[in-house]
Amino acid sequence: MKIKGLRFILPLGIFALLLAFLLVGLRLNPREVPSPLIGKPAPAFSLPLLATPEQRISREDLLGKVWVLNVFASWCAPCRVEHPLVTELAERKLAPVYGLNYKDQTADVTNWLAQLGNPFAAVLVDADGRTGIDFGVYGVPETFVVDHKGIIRLKHIGPLTPDDVSERIIPLLQKLQAEQ
Numbered sequence: 001m002k003i004k005g006l007r008f009i010l011p012l013g014i015f016a017l018l019l020a021f022l023l024v025g026l027r028l029n030p031r032e033v034p035s036p037l038i039g040k041p042a043p044a045f046s047l048p049l050l051a052t053p054e055q056r057i058s059r060e061d062l063l064g065k066v067w068v069l070n071v072f073a074s075w076c077a078p079c080r081v082e083h084p085l086v087t088e089l090a091e092r093k094l095a096p097v098y099g100l101n102y103k104d105q106t107a108d109v110t111n112w113l114a115q116l117g118n119p120f121a122a123v124l125v126d127a128d129g130r131t132g133i134d135f136g137v138y139g140v141p142e143t144f145v146v147d148h149k150g151i152i153r154l155k156h157i158g159p160l161t162p163d164d165v166s167e168r169i170i171p172l173l174q175k176l177q178a179e180q
Contacts, residue, residue, distance in 0.1 A: 036136070037135065037136055037152045037155065038152055038153070038154070038155060039151060039152070039153075040151065040152060041059075041149075041150050041151055041152075042059050042069075042135070042144070042146050042150050042151070042152050043059070043131070043134035043135055044058070044059050044134075045058060045059055045124075045131045045134065046058040046059075047100075047124040047125055047126060047131060048124070048125050049122050049123065049124065049125070050099075050101060050106065050109060050110065050113075050122075050123035050124075050125050051122070051123065053125070057098070057122055057124055059150055062098075062146070062150070063148070063149070063150050064148055065095070065096070065148055065180075066094075066095040066145070066146070066147055066148050066173060066176045066177055066180065067095050067096050067097075067098060067121075067145075067146050068089065068095050068096070068097040068098065068143065068144065068145055068146075068169070068173070069097075069098050069099075069100055069135070069143070069144040069146065070086050070097055070098070070099050070100065070120070070141065070142075070143050071099075071100045071102050071132055071135070071137050071140050071141055071142040071143070071144075072086075072099055072100070072101065072102065072140055072141050073101060073102045073103060073104045073109070073140045074101075074104050074105075074108040074109045074111070074112035075104065075108070076140040076141060078140070078141055078158065078159040079140055079141045079159070080112075080116065081159050082141055082159035082160045083116050083117075083119075085160045085161070085162065085164075085165050086119055086143075086160065087117055087119035088165070089119075089160075089165055089169065089170075090119035090120065090121075091119070092170070094170065094173040094174065094177065095145075095173050095176075095177070096121035097119060097120055097121060098120055098121055098122055098123075098124060099120035099122070099123040099124065100123075100124050100126050100131065100132065100135075101123050101124065101125050101126060102126050102129060102132045102137065102140050103126065103127065103128070103129045103132070104125075104127070106125070109123070136155070138157060139157075141158065141159055141160070142155065142156065142157050142158070143155075143156040143160060143169070144156075145169060145172055145173065145176070147176050147179075148176070148179075148180045153172060153176065154168065154169065154172055156168070156169070
């Protein structure tokens, strides 16, 4: 008799456990993929500028200031959607916004920026995608906030929304600027 009862209790327990995992999973934000880089130094890089390829910007050049890195590409439809918000963020001048042009063609991104406007302090060319990989980029667009010590403080996956900018990025930039 105990074995028959166990036949019903064990599957019911397994079902309850699976249901609990499902409910916890439904409450998670899919855009908040934990990044092992949060709280760690931004990866080292030295990349050519789109406008002047003979010049380069490195992580060391940005030490001492808070900055935003927006990973984008001209072939990325969500990048086009978020572009007005990136422009608005740059216009607030809370921190320079650098564009990391990911696996793109120079002519395509130049035309894209001419059409939509160029909000970036500089556009860094990541033609082979290695710097994006070092930053742990899953896909474009992605946005990072880096503090004055070169530590990544935020990683946002996917296109920015007005709420992302007003509730997360702007308050973080203001906090980091006050700490500087």
